[in-house]
Amino acid sequence: MVIDKIGTLSNIQSAYSNQIRKESGTDAADKKSDRVEISDARRLSALREAVTKAVKDSEDVRYEKVAAARQKIEDGSLINDRVIEEIATRIVDSMGL
Numbered sequence: 001m002v003i004d005k006i007g008t009l010s011n012i013q014s015a016y017s018n019q020i021r022k023e024s025g026t027d028a029a030d031k032k033s034d035r036v037e038i039s040d041a042r043r044l045s046a047l048r049e050a051v052t053k054a055v056k057d058s059e060d061v062r063y064e065k066v067a068a069a070r071q072k073i074e075d076g077s078l079i080n081d082r083v084i085e086e087i088a089t090r091i092v093d094s095m096g097l
Helices: 009-024 040-057 063-075 081-095
Strands: none
8 A cells, every 4th residue: 555645744744733723712713912012112212211210310420430531541551451350251241141
């Protein structure tokens, strides 16, 4: 006896899965799902609000520290191997690696 192609395994598996869903009452055609999307504008607005709150809640600006940091950036003494290594370590740690 010779049996010709009756379909691929995925077709058989799909038919079997459909039968199980129908028998269990979880047929995808009977299910309805709700979906919520947040627009990019809303995300940006939420981020802006969070930053504004953080600034308002922070301590006063210490202008002498800002001036010193600005000077280090301008003359290039802020960026060195130790600082680069620390930044890289913090990035890796924040990713959980």
